[in-house]
Amino acid sequence: MTLTLAVLNFLPGEGNPATMALQHHDEVVLLLGAPGAGKGTQARFLAETLGVPHVASGDLLREHRQRGTSLGRAAQEYMDRGDLVPDVLVVDMIVDRLNERDAARGALLDGFPRTVAQAQALDDRLRRRGGHVRCAIYVDVPTDVLVERLAGRWLCKTCQASYHEIFNPPASDGVCDRCDGELYQRPDDKRAVVSNRVAVYLRDTLPVVERYARQGVLQRVDGNQSIEAVKAALLQAISEDEPVPA
Numbered sequence: 639m640t641l642t643l644a645v646l647n648f649l650p651g652e653g654n655p656a657t658m659a660l661q662h663h664d665e666v667v668l669l670l671g672a673p674g675a676g677k678g679t680q681a682r683f684l685a686e687t688l689g690v691p692h693v694a695s696g697d698l699l700r701e702h703r704q705r706g707t708s709l710g711r712a713a714q715e716y717m718d719r720g721d722l723v724p725d726v727l728v729v730d731m732i733v734d735r736l737n738e739r740d741a742a743r744g745a746l747l748d749g750f751p752r753t754v755a756q757a758q759a760l761d762d763r764l765r766r767r768g769g770h771v772r773c774a775i776y777v778d779v780p781t782d783v784l785v786e787r788l789a790g791r792w793l794c795k796t797c798q799a800s801y802h803e804i805f806n807p808p809a810s811d812g813v814c815d816r817c818d819g820e821l822y823q824r825p826d827d828k829r830a831v832v833s834n835r836v837a838v839y840l841r842d843t844l845p846v847v848e849r850y851a852r853q854g855v856l857q858r859v860d861g862n863q864s865i866e867a868v869k870a871a872l873l874q875a876i877s878e879d880e881p882v883p884a
């Protein structure tokens with residue numbers, strides 16, 4: 639695993655030799671963790687640091703629902719129950735997204751893969767492109783903390799920024815600090831749906847965490863601390879991948 643901080647500090651650009659050397663999806667980083675672990679909260683800065691787009695499967699699915707696409711309609715009933723959307727639908731959606739130009743070097747994947755089948759499909763697809771998962775970061779939060787986090791969550795309708803009424807409030811109630819967008823609460827953050835999402839996570843997604851641990855690319859970060867402390871731990875985790883100078 640060789641994530642160089644020198645490379646992380648470059649933004650994608652054709653004239654940049656450091657990024658040109660990484661044109662084969664070499665910079666795929668996964669952000670794994672339970673519902674409410676803080677993936678979305680940390681993803682934006684992490685993606686900017688890595689110089690790759692933030693690709694969140696849940697955000698993409700919610701966009702499809704808003705647009706009323708056939709994928710959005712197919713995903714709706716699963717999402718409302720807190721179940722996973724079938725693998726084949728989600729894998730195709732992510733592969734399409736990775737084919738976009740801004741993801742030529744890779745992406746920060748948030749909420750994907752969520753099943754071993756999705757992880758296999760991702761690994762196969764990257765291998766065919768000469769790429770691989772460079773680093774899988776597991777944001778570890780005890781399950782009893784998750785319900786409180788999700789019950790107080792507010793999201794921006796426009797830019798998906800995530801707030802919490804106690805732990806991370808916006809400057810003005812109901813309005814996004816970043817883009818002035820309107821804040822809303824996700825219908826699947828209701829207590830009954832959250833408990834199903836957590837159960838599904840423990841059953842289907844923990845084996846994915848174990849898979850990347852076995853591959854030797856897992857970095858565990860303690861997500862049960864302040865947002866700033868988690869951010870610092872994430873920076874530390876990716877900088878630990880810096881190769882030792884020869």
Ligand code: AP5
Pocket residue numbers: 671672673674675676677678679680695696697699716717718720721722723724725728748749750751752753756787788790791792800801802803805806826835861862863864865868
């Ligand atoms: P998705 O949107 O991915 O939801 P999730 O994984 O359940 O994760 P969340 O977005 O709820 O949590 P988060 O970790 O991003 O937390 P956040 O940063 O917002 O998926 C939704 C649905 O889509 C799924 O149920 C499924 O149906 C479907 N789906 C998606 N991907 C799929 C896939 N790959 N396969 C199949 N189906 C798929 O933080 C939460 C709250 O905590 C916020 O209020 C925040 O302000 C607060 N907070 C964050 N960090 C801290 C901290 N350190 N201290 C205190 N509060 C904090």
Ligand code: MG
Pocket residue numbers: 677678679694696
């Ligand atoms: Mg999220």
Ligand code: ZN
Pocket residue numbers: 794795796797798799814815816817818819
């Ligand atoms: Zn916003």
